[in-house]
Amino acid sequence: MLVALAGGVGAARFLRGLLRRVKAEDLVVIANTGDDATFHGLHISPDIDTLIYTLAGVAEGEKGYGLKGDTFHVLDALSRLGHQKWFALGDRDFATHIHRTMLLRRGHTLSEVTFSLCEAWGLATRILPMTDSPVETRVVTERGDMHLQEFLARDHAEGAIQRVYVHGIEGAHAGPSVIEAILAAQGIVVCPSNPIISIGPILSVPGVREALRVTDAPIVGVSPIVAGAAVKGPSVPMLTAQGVEPSAYGVARLYSDFLDGFVIDQRDAALEGRIAELKMHVAVTDTMMPTPDDAARVADAALGLLAQARNA
Amino acid sequence: MLVALAGGVGAARFLRGLLRRVKAEDLVVIANTGDDATFHGLHISPDIDTLIYTLAGVAEGEKGYGLKGDTFHVLDALSRLGHQKWFALGDRDFATHIHRTMLLRRGHTLSEVTFSLCEAWGLATRILPMTDSPVETRVVTERGDMHLQEFLARDHAEGAIQRVYVHGIEGAHAGPSVIEAILAAQGIVVCPSNPIISIGPILSVPGVREALRVTDAPIVGVSPIVAGAAVKGPSVPMLTAQGVEPSAYGVARLYSDFLDGFVIDQRDAALEGRIAELKMHVAVTDTMMPTPDDAARVADAALGLLAQARNA
Numbered sequence: 217m218l219v220a221l222a223g224g225v226g227a228a229r230f231l232r233g234l235l236r237r238v239k240a241e242d243l244v245v246i247a248n249t250g251d252d253a254t255f256h257g258l259h260i261s262p263d264i265d266t267l268i269y270t271l272a273g274v275a276e277g278e279k280g281y282g283l284k285g286d287t288f289h290v291l292d293a294l295s296r297l298g299h300q301k302w303f304a305l306g307d308r309d310f311a312t313h314i315h316r317t318m319l320l321r322r323g324h325t326l327s328e329v330t331f332s333l334c335e336a337w338g339l340a341t342r343i344l345p346m347t348d349s350p351v352e353t354r355v356v357t358e359r360g361d362m363h364l365q366e367f368l369a370r371d372h373a374e375g376a377i378q379r380v381y382v383h384g385i386e387g388a389h390a391g392p393s394v395i396e397a398i399l400a401a402q403g404i405v406v407c408p409s410n411p412i413i414s415i416g417p418i419l420s421v422p423g424v425r426e427a428l429r430v431t432d433a434p435i436v437g438v439s440p441i442v443a444g445a446a447v448k449g450p451s452v453p454m455l456t457a458q459g460v461e462p463s464a465y466g467v468a469r470l471y472s473d474f475l476d477g478f479v480i481d482q483r484d485a486a487l488e489g490r491i492a493e494l495k496m497h498v499a500v501t502d503t504m505m506p507t508p509d510d511a512a513r514v515a516d517a518a519l520g521l522l523a524q525a526r527n528a
Numbered sequence: 529m530l531v532a533l534a535g536g537v538g539a540a541r542f543l544r545g546l547l548r549r550v551k552a553e554d555l556v557v558i559a560n561t562g563d564d565a566t567f568h569g570l571h572i573s574p575d576i577d578t579l580i581y582t583l584a585g586v587a588e589g590e591k592g593y594g595l596k597g598d599t600f601h602v603l604d605a606l607s608r609l610g611h612q613k614w615f616a617l618g619d620r621d622f623a624t625h626i627h628r629t630m631l632l633r634r635g636h637t638l639s640e641v642t643f644s645l646c647e648a649w650g651l652a653t654r655i656l657p658m659t660d661s662p663v664e665t666r667v668v669t670e671r672g673d674m675h676l677q678e679f680l681a682r683d684h685a686e687g688a689i690q691r692v693y694v695h696g697i698e699g700a701h702a703g704p705s706v707i708e709a710i711l712a713a714q715g716i717v718v719c720p721s722n723p724i725i726s727i728g729p730i731l732s733v734p735g736v737r738e739a740l741r742v743t744d745a746p747i748v749g750v751s752p753i754v755a756g757a758a759v760k761g762p763s764v765p766m767l768t769a770q771g772v773e774p775s776a777y778g779v780a781r782l783y784s785d786f787l788d789g790f791v792i793d794q795r796d797a798a799l800e801g802r803i804a805e806l807k808m809h810v811a812v813t814d815t816m817m818p819t820p821d822d823a824a825r826v827a828d829a830a831l832g833l834l835a836q837a838r839n840a
Contacts, residue, residue: 293623311605
């Protein structure tokens with residue numbers, strides 16, 4: 217059984233490749249919930265939905281989030297009733313959020329709701345929310361202290377980042393099976409997601425980082441930073457704000473207390489020596505994943521590192 | 529100022545005609561909320577929405593409820609997630625229910641939500657929910673005790689009706705301005721709505737019937753029963769179940785403690801004498817309202833009766 221720590225779009229694209237190499241039922245994905253938000257009174261889990269839609273093959277390809285070919289009648293009508301529409305939610309996507317909110321209000325947990333959605337979409341891969349506790353990733357810029365989605369979707373990531381934190385994380389409990397999956401895994405992959413707002417919240421859930429340190433499973437990561445830039449999103453200013461070198465090396469170092477191997481892009485080949493000094497195996501490949509075939513190539517590199525670490 | 533007691537489709541069609549004769553801002557509509565229901569975790573107010581959509585000129589003409597040209601992507605997607613879809617809700621209609629539910633959860637009253645919807649649709653006519661208290665019209669048939677919408681929309685009004693009751697009505701409070709409007713009105717019209725499930729719940733709100741009895745305003749009704757049949761819906765079996773003669777006379781008698789006049793259909797002209805014995809003025813006309821012009825003709829009859837009662 218393989219475990220993946222995952223954020224949204226970048227992780228989902230990588231996992232699409234990984235699933236060409238491992239059986240769907242042999243993969244467990246621990247998903248970030250720090251960017252969950254309430255819009256229009258409905259509970260939205262952007263990363264979980266991106267993972268589900270992508271693995272189900274129904275994600276909007278270009279943006280990476282939302283459903284392919286979705287319409288926007290509900291959002292347009294809400295806008296006419298005076299509500300904000302900067303967080304793009306399609307009609308069929310709304311059904312997901314209505315379903316989730318309804319079940320949560322009935323007392324079900326986010327883990328149970330996520331399971332029901334995976335079942336509905338016919339996914340054999342289990343997606344585990346990192347926590348069922350309400351947590352919220354917030355960004356402090358000179359404009360103020362705001363929800364991550366306000367920063368990303370409303371403000372288009374504008375404004376100098378001063379600090380990123382996950383409200384409520386200290387009191388959060390790891391979701392059911394999250395710690396168990398980490399401890400029982402035969403291999404763990406940290407997906408190429410934003411280290412601060414996607415992987416960071418998962419690592420901050422009490423018990424998760426400790427479990428990663430003590431598990432017998434080899435753990436490898438895939439760098440989300442290529443040649444000092446993020447493939448997508450504000451990883452670089454966020455790493456910088458947190459005092460982390462915005463490079464593949466900086467990310468490897470951030471994870472070095474539990475990482476056994478790191479996949480970096482060929483454009484970062486020069487960093488291989490420095491990263492190896494962190495006592496981890498390094499694989500160098502083209503980490504761009506425009507297609508599932510490309511993602512499978514990156515997955516091969518990660519799986520190769522897992523085997524290497526296992527045999528070391 | 530004119531007050532109308534209204535259910536859904538029949539009332540809305542009549543009011544469309546009445547509004548050709550009276551200024552929108554001079555009309556206050558007291559709307560039934562007994563058929564409100566929760567679907568998909570959202571608060572639906574079918575009669576209020578039918579009134580708003582119809583008066584705003586955006587109602588689906590043929591069915592009389594829902595929005596013209598609405599699509600059904602959300603409902604279809606909810607259905608794929610295992611939810612019932614027998615209560616037809618369009619995408620733009622969903623926005624109304626999401627808006628309402630969001631405001632109610634924030635602590636706003638149904639009256640406030642309704643006002644916000646009327647404002648958003650540019651209606652000068654005030655629509656007052658009969659109550660902000662949660663009440664629920666229920667129907668008992670041999671199949672069981674069920675919500676009115678389960679009987680109407682799910683079971684297509686099949687099953688012999690044993691009893692109709694409004695759960696929670698004894699403890700309900702009349703909505704803000706409801707009693708005041710009745711007492712201050714210059715005329716009151718009871719719309720041609722189902723006497724048991726549309727007008728009945730309004731009359732059952734503590735204080736409403738008493739206010740109708742004591743107000744100085746003349747009160748006239750329009751018969752929803754024509755030649756012993758309802759124009760739409762299960763009025764006849766419901767009247768019968770409640771021990772009321774299913775005719776224009778039976779309805780006039782049901783309202784006779786406060787009614788000063790009654791508009792009946794020309795096909796019921798023979799009932800004029802019996803109804804007049806109930807000490808009310810009677811107008812006979814063609815009460816079918818396929819077009820707003822037809823509705824205006826029926827409105828003229830009602831307004832004529834109001835004037836007659838006022839001068840008596």
